[in-house]
Amino acid sequence: MNYIPNTDADRAAMLATIGARSVAELFRDVPEERRFPALDLPPALSEMEALRELQALSEENDHLGQLSCFLGAGAYNHFVPSVVDFLLHRSEFFTAYTPYQPEISQGTLQAHFEYQSMICALTGMEAANVSHYDAATATAEAVIMALQISRGKRSRVVLSPTLHPHYRQVVRTYTQGMGIQVVGDDVPASASLDALAAAVDKETACVIVQNPDFLGRLYTPAEMQALADKVHADGALFVVAVDPISLGLFTPPGRYGADIALGEGQPMGNPLNFGGPYLGFFAMKMGDVRKSAGRIVGQTVDAEGKRGFVLTLSTREQHIRREKASSNICTNQALMALAAAIYMAAMGKHGLRTAAELSYHKAHFAADLIGKLPGYQVVSQGPFFKEFVVRCPQPVARINQFLLDEYGIIGGYDLGSDYPSLRDHMLLCVTEMNSRAEIEALAEALEELPNLDRPTEEAADD
Amino acid sequence: MTEPLIYEICQAGRRAVSLPACDVPQTPLPAGCEREELPLPEVSEIDLVRHYVRLSQMNHGIDTGFYPLGSCTMKYNPKVNEAAARIAGFAMLHPLQPEASAQGALALIYELQELLAEIGGFAAVTLQPAAGAHGELTGVLIMRKYLCDQGESQRDVILTPDSAHGTNPATTSMSGLRVVEVPSDRRGNVDLAALKTLIAQHGPRLVGLMLTNPNTLGLFEENVQDVLRLVHEAGGLVYGDGANFNAILGIARPGELGFDVMHYNLHKTFSTPHGGGGPGSGAVGVRDFLADYLPGPIVARYESQTFEVAETSKVSSLRWYMPPKSIGRVKAFYGNFGILVRAYTYILMHGAEGLRQVSENAVLNANYLQARLKGVYPIPHGDRVCMHEFVAQGILKAAPGIRTMDIAKRLMDFGFHPPTVYFPLIIPEALMIEPTETESKETLDAFADALIQIAEEARTQPELLKTAPHTAPVKRLDEVRAAKDLVLCYAPGCG
Numbered sequence: 001m002n003y004i005p006n007t008d009a010d011r012a013a014m015l016a017t018i019g020a021r022s023v024a025e026l027f028r029d030v031p032e033e034r035r036f037p038a039l040d041l042p043p044a045l046s047e048m049e050a051l052r053e054l055q056a057l058s059e060e061n062d063h064l065g066q067l068s069c070f071l072g073a074g075a076y077n078h079f080v081p082s083v084v085d086f087l088l089h090r091s092e093f094f095t096a097y098t099p100y101q102p103e104i105s106q107g108t109l110q111a112h113f114e115y116q117s118m119i120c121a122l123t124g125m126e127a128a129n130v131s132h133y134d135a136a137t138a139t140a141e142a143v144i145m146a147l148q149i150s151r152g153k154r155s156r157v158v159l160s161p162t163l164h165p166h167y168r169q170v171v172r173t174y175t176q177g178m179g180i181q182v183v184g185d186d187v188p189a190s191a192s193l194d195a196l197a198a199a200v201d202k203e204t205a206c207v208i209v210q211n212p213d214f215l216g217r218l219y220t221p222a223e224m225q226a227l228a229d230k231v232h233a234d235g236a237l238f239v240v241a242v243d244p245i246s247l248g249l250f251t252p253p254g255r256y257g258a259d260i261a262l263g264e265g266q267p268m269g270n271p272l273n274f275g276g277p278y279l280g281f282f283a284m285k286m287g288d289v290r291k292s293a294g295r296i297v298g299q300t301v302d303a304e305g306k307r308g309f310v311l312t313l314s315t316r317e318q319h320i321r322r323e324k325a326s327s328n329i330c331t332n333q334a335l336m337a338l339a340a341a342i343y344m345a346a347m348g349k350h351g352l353r354t355a356a357e358l359s360y361h362k363a364h365f366a367a368d369l370i371g372k373l374p375g376y377q378v379v380s381q382g383p384f385f386k387e388f389v390v391r392c393p394q395p396v397a398r399i400n401q402f403l404l405d406e407y408g409i410i411g412g413y414d415l416g417s418d419y420p421s422l423r424d425h426m427l428l429c430v431t432e433m434n435s436r437a438e439i440e441a442l443a444e445a446l447e448e449l450p451n452l453d454r455p456t457e458e459a460a461d462d
Numbered sequence: 463m464t465e466p467l468i469y470e471i472c473q474a475g476r477r478a479v480s481l482p483a484c485d486v487p488q489t490p491l492p493a494g495c496e497r498e499e500l501p502l503p504e505v506s507e508i509d510l511v512r513h514y515v516r517l518s519q520m521n522h523g524i525d526t527g528f529y530p531l532g533s534c535t536m537k538y539n540p541k542v543n544e545a546a547a548r549i550a551g552f553a554m555l556h557p558l559q560p561e562a563s564a565q566g567a568l569a570l571i572y573e574l575q576e577l578l579a580e581i582g583g584f585a586a587v588t589l590q591p592a593a594g595a596h597g598e599l600t601g602v603l604i605m606r607k608y609l610c611d612q613g614e615s616q617r618d619v620i621l622t623p624d625s626a627h628g629t630n631p632a633t634t635s636m637s638g639l640r641v642v643e644v645p646s647d648r649r650g651n652v653d654l655a656a657l658k659t660l661i662a663q664h665g666p667r668l669v670g671l672m673l674t675n676p677n678t679l680g681l682f683e684e685n686v687q688d689v690l691r692l693v694h695e696a697g698g699l700v701y702g703d704g705a706n707f708n709a710i711l712g713i714a715r716p717g718e719l720g721f722d723v724m725h726y727n728l729h730k731t732f733s734t735p736h737g738g739g740g741p742g743s744g745a746v747g748v749r750d751f752l753a754d755y756l757p758g759p760i761v762a763r764y765e766s767q768t769f770e771v772a773e774t775s776k777v778s779s780l781r782w783y784m785p786p787k788s789i790g791r792v793k794a795f796y797g798n799f800g801i802l803v804r805a806y807t808y809i810l811m812h813g814a815e816g817l818r819q820v821s822e823n824a825v826l827n828a829n830y831l832q833a834r835l836k837g838v839y840p841i842p843h844g845d846r847v848c849m850h851e852f853v854a855q856g857i858l859k860a861a862p863g864i865r866t867m868d869i870a871k872r873l874m875d876f877g878f879h880p881p882t883v884y885f886p887l888i889i890p891e892a893l894m895i896e897p898t899e900t901e902s903k904e905t906l907d908a909f910a911d912a913l914i915q916i917a918e919e920a921r922t923q924p925e926l927l928k929t930a931p932h933t934a935p936v937k938r939l940d941e942v943r944a945a946k947d948l949v950l951c952y953a954p955g956c957g
Binding site: 001002003004005006010011013014015017018019020023025026027028029030031034035036037038039040041042043044045046047050051053054055057058059060061062063064065069071073074075077079081083086087089090091092093094095096097098099100101102103104105106107108110111112113114116117118120121122126127128130131133134135136137144164166167169170172173174176177178179218220221222247248249250251252255264271272273274275276277278286289295296297298299300301302303304306307308309310312313314315317318319320321322323324325327328329330331332333334335336338342344345346347348349350351352353354355357358360361362364365382383397400401404410413432435436439 | 494540939
């Protein structure tokens with residue numbers, strides 16, 4: 001099946017107008033010995049056959065519609081109101097591209113202006129762009145922006161060890177040709193914000209902290225402000241990666257000194273989708289907007305004085321500035337930003353707070369239950385939001401296999417793979433999607449485990 | 463037609479969502495952490511739905527009408543792709559769940575890696591990059607790291623033609639490398655003499671060339687083999703910008719032409735919806751000697767011997783694999799998986815013959831439109847066959863005051879999205895037209911007729927063009943004011 005309306009008669013008429021004898025003739029500029037290679041692809045399927053094949057493939061996966069999930073670690077199972085996907089499927093939104101022609105793109109532009117407004121409201125910042133690929137690339141772009149704001153005079157970037165491991169890896173990938181130092185995260189995950197502050201100096205372009213951090217720990221606004229003051233005293237930018245759902249309840253980064261607030265927008269209205277498409281949200285101070293990356297929508301008026309919206313500050317961007325652009329980003333995650341906007345509008349000030357409260361109370365309930373089980377210890381100290389760390393009596397991979405096979409539960413994240421000191425430590429996540437019964441079933445399953453034989457070391461490393 | 467902002471339709475106390483009551487004991491909030499106010503909207507569900515439906519009606523999409531936006535491949539987005547992407551066993555997967563519980567998803571990724579490698583003529587593919595520009599960054603970092611590993615870390619120059627997309631030079635800078643621009647010749651190709659001179663000048667510093675082929679003039683490089691040979695002889699590598707791959711599916715394989723790295727724009731060539739600016743997917747293919755440098759994890763097939771009671775059998779399983787010399791991760795997790803499902807579906811339904819028909823008809827449609835507009839608008843390279851797109855100019859001798867932007871805005875009144883305007887930069891008053899294969903002859907004729915009528919109007923009633931659009935929700939917007947008096951968010955809270 002293809003989607004080509006041309007009939008043989010159409011093709012003949014068109015070739016006559018062109019003055020060509022055959023379609024093949026149109027490819028005469030392609031080197032003859034390389035022209036028309038035979039592609040070894042499976043035979044074309046009808047729609048019915050394709051859907052059957054895809055359905056069969058999907059059935060080799062165990063999905064969250066069948067399982068209860070206590071896994072987060074950067075991708076979160078939050079409730080998505082039905083209106084979000086329904087509205088997202090308006091094909092006028094869905095099948096448009098970047099709104100280069102504003103007069104016939106006011107829908108996208110206004111929705112994105114509202115997205116920017118709601119991101120600013122949520123983070124307590126002054127300006128926002130219309131998305132990065134995800135939080136990891138948004139973090140890398142924050143680093144590049146900080147380097148540009150320092151006009152190349154600063155070449156050190158300090159990352160918290162409890163910034164998401166993927167975000168730290170992507171920062172290193174992006175900056176590998178830039179001749180800068182990325183430091184700060186070679187200390188144990190238990191290091192305090194004070195230790196991070198000690199790594200900041202006059203060469204530092206920015207400091208990046210996650211709150212709640214990768215281990216779920218929530219830093220108080222006072223702790224964050226103290227770090228911000230130290231960072232600012234050294235003339236660096238303070239960048240905070242934040243869980244947007246936590247902002248339904250807790251003080252936003254704009255109230256404790258953040259110069260840039262960014263994060264993973266997936267929890268706002270986007271399904272888990274095995275890791276993408278997600279979106280990185282990115283909010284900043286007005287004074288830094290001209291150094292930032294990505295699409296930004298601004299308000300203006302039309303020839304009759306009516307309010308309207310356009311892409312603005314394009315002179316920062318690659319299609320105008322080329323090698324001097326603030327970033328190479330072009331296509332972004334616009335549709336996911338629209339989903340996040342609809343989500344924020346639908347949840348509203350009360351719904352988002354409720355989702356955050358439910359996640360908070362359920363996570364604490366789960367931590368209390370699990371902390372009482374023999375062999376388990378909740379090692380999270382101080383406040384946390386929806387994720388917490390549990391020391392387990394068995395290797396995490398083995399526990400997760402057991403939970404999945406015997407109870408239909410997706411267990412937590414194995415922290416040993418990123419933090420050697422946290423071997424046998426599991427990061428559990430609880431949201432409003434987890435019922436009390438699910439949490440109790442998790443505790444019951446975990447309680448059974450210490451009674452199983454501990455595997456040999458070889459098996460544990462498998 | 464205007465629509466109030468979501469904040470302007472708020473009323474305190476309205477709700478669009480209900481969540482369950484808390485079924486666990488409550489824990490006091492930590493002291494000093496609670497936020498004071500949360501200035502998000504308060505709306506009812508019906509107001510929310512009408513707001514966004516009305517906004518959608520102020521948009522032009524492919525499903526609304528013809529969208530010949532050059533270099534963006536605005537082809538029809540098959541609805542079966544949406545059905546496939548929404549299958550629960552794909553949409554409801556957590557990226558970090560045990561790989562044994564997601565073998566279907568790993569299989570889809572593995573198969574798509576293999577299919578794209580076959581279509582492009584490459585040895586290995588990563589699906590992690592999220593967009594074309596992201597794929598470019600990936601590819602250039604691979605080239606850089608490979609050359610560093612060869613002891614050639616002094617190489618820091620990338621050549622880009624003057625017709626290149628802006629992302630090419632921007633990517634080069636982001637990779638810590640220098641851009642040197644190569645001029646085009648009179649036929650729209652890379653100027654071979656100039657290329658030779660630049661290579662002689664920068665040879666030992668050369669990382670390579672970024673080349674879009676067909677280029678942004680819609681022309682297949684007539685000397686592509688010579689261009690690639692010259693770069694390779696100087697020890698450089700060639701990056702292929704796959705933005706225009708829709709022209710050559712089953713027509714030529716870039717890996718066989720000698721490109722070392724290329725990104726595929728799955729959202730263009732493989733029909734995934736553009737979403738108002740994204741998401742995309744910028745998969746990257748490489749020749750064999752670069753496979754170890756790909757970002758990951760990618761999916762690999764592992765075969766292991768299992769010894770059962772009576773027999774030995776081979777069991778294959780799909781596992782995440784980090785290439786040993788990888789440039790590192792370019793994104794969290796594995797890529798825009800939801801987009802990969804759509805692209806995979808598209809390839810399954812086309813097969814080899816179907817994909818070749820895609821390119822044949824895309825090129826036929828573009829040449830037909832070019833033929834119909836010859837003599838009405840200047841087409842600087844109209845003496846050549848074009849590929850999937852061509853570049854005309856909004857320059858009308860009989861109407862010297864009319865500019866490309868006026869023609870573009872007037873096209874809106876006919877129900878068409880304008881072509882890409884003022885790009886490529888080397889063609890003054892450019893109108894870059896890419897019809898794609900999914901448009902019928904009737905649509906192409908209607909579009910050509912509209913452009914011919916507009917050329918006539920430009921002579922007889924230029925004001926009609928200058929004041930266009932007339933039927934859009936708003937008149938021409940003041941972009942200068944937007945950049946000067948920055949208003950980037952709605953200020954007052956609503957309650």
